[in-house]
Amino acid sequence: MTGYNAKGDMATSNGNHRNGHCNGSSSNGNGTGDRQADDLAQENQTYPYEVIQEIADFIVKGAGMRPKIGIICGSGLGSLADIITDAKIFEYEKIPNFPVSTVEGHAGKLVVGHLEGAIVMAMQGRFHFYEGYPLAKCSMPVRVMKLCGVEYLFATNAAGGINPKYAVGDIMLMHDHVNMLGFAGNSPLQGPNDPRFGPRFPALVNSYNKDLINKALEIGKSMGIESNMHVGVYSCLGGPTYETIAELKALRMMGVDAVGMSTVHEVITARHCDMKVFAFSLITNKCSTEYSDMKDEEATHEEVMSVAKNRQKACCELVARLVREIQAES
Numbered sequence: 001m002t003g004y005n006a007k008g009d010m011a012t013s014n015g016n017h018r019n020g021h022c023n024g025s026s027s028n029g030n031g032t033g034d035r036q037a038d039d040l041a042q043e044n045q046t047y048p049y050e051v052i053q054e055i056a057d058f059i060v061k062g063a064g065m066r067p068k069i070g071i072i073c074g075s076g077l078g079s080l081a082d083i084i085t086d087a088k089i090f091e092y093e094k095i096p097n098f099p100v101s102t103v104e105g106h107a108g109k110l111v112v113g114h115l116e117g118a119i120v121m122a123m124q125g126r127f128h129f130y131e132g133y134p135l136a137k138c139s140m141p142v143r144v145m146k147l148c149g150v151e152y153l154f155a156t157n158a159a160g161g162i163n164p165k166y167a168v169g170d171i172m173l174m175h176d177h178v179n180m181l182g183f184a185g186n187s188p189l190q191g192p193n194d195p196r197f198g199p200r201f202p203a204l205v206n207s208y209n210k211d212l213i214n215k216a217l218e219i220g221k222s223m224g225i226e227s228n229m230h231v232g233v234y235s236c237l238g239g240p241t242y243e244t245i246a247e248l249k250a251l252r253m254m255g256v257d258a259v260g261m262s263t264v265h266e267v268i269t270a271r272h273c274d275m276k277v278f279a280f281s282l283i284t285n286k287c288s289t290e291y292s293d294m295k296d297e298e299a300t301h302e303e304v305m306s307v308a309k310n311r312q313k314a315c316c317e318l319v320a321r322l323v324r325e326i327q328a329e330s
């Protein structure tokens with residue numbers, strides 16, 4: 001395995017070199033034998049196809065199964081992975097060339113196993129831009145999922161509700177996004193394009209699978225939570241600060257319903273390699289766009305985690321039932 005990380009460091013021969021928060025594997029530093037690929041990766045902070053393939057092979061071999069559905073657990077939503085049975089658990093630190101989680105509420109474990117008759121792999125812990133990772137590194141696990149055999153990505157997040165109709169604890173099914181980091185010229189697809197993943201210029205108009213959204217709405221109805229469910233637009237900012245009132249006003253004017261610090265780069269990466277995407281935001285706090293509404297209320301990560309904990313049952317049921325429907329159709 002190449003001792004490589006996307007920050008551009010080669011791992012040392014005693015392994016586990018953490019510069020750039022990455023788990024470098026122990027190796028002679030040239031497992032894929034391609035010095036040029038490493039140089040390119042250093043420049044562009046992308047992972048060569050061969051490195052992604054090696055990580056995927058490590059997981060599929062270690063798990064002894066090939067997942068069809070990938071799940072990314074948002075802040076405080078790690079319990080989505082706890083409903084997986086016959087699980088093989090990989091700590092990120094032990095997966096060669098995998099980044100490590102640094103945020104509370106993101107355990108840093110990859111769980112592969114069975115859910116509702118399907119083989120799934122779930123990330124208990126995602127990577128955020130504000131942790132210091134380039135976007136290509138944040139969404140690298142999505143490419144690993146693809147090469148493991150994953151066809152469907154379920155991305156979940158905790159988010160602030162900007163739409164005044166949203167209440168804390170509601171679930172917003174994402175049907176579109178505004179890529180604020182993209183507006184600023186940053187993309188997980190920046191750098192040379194490897195056509196083995198997808199095209200140079202992917203279209204994003206149909207990113208969020210309509211069939212899965214409709215199925216999720218039906219499931220929500222049968223769970224009796226339809227009045228707490230919405231279909232809306234998410235936007236990701238770089239964080240780690242929560243937004244100012246002026247920023248929230250601007251986002252609302254752009255048609256954004258919920259704001260967070262993740263997911264968009266994962267969805268872009270998943271669509272680039274032609275995965276079907278289902279994503280939802282758990283509204284963990286309300287975001288006011290009026291100065292006059294500002295009492296002493298400020299968003300905190302503790303509040304985010306606590307709301308997520310309280311709503312984990314509903315989120316787990318939604319995910320499990322959607323997996324069941326996908327599995328029943330195949």
Ligand SMILES: O=P(O)(O)O[C@@H]1C[C@H](O)[C@@H](CO)O1
Pocket residue numbers: 073074075103126128156157158159239260261262263300301304
């Ligand atoms: O990983 P997600 O997007 O669910 O986490 C949100 C955004 C920040 O990481 C954190 C802020 O409380 O929660």
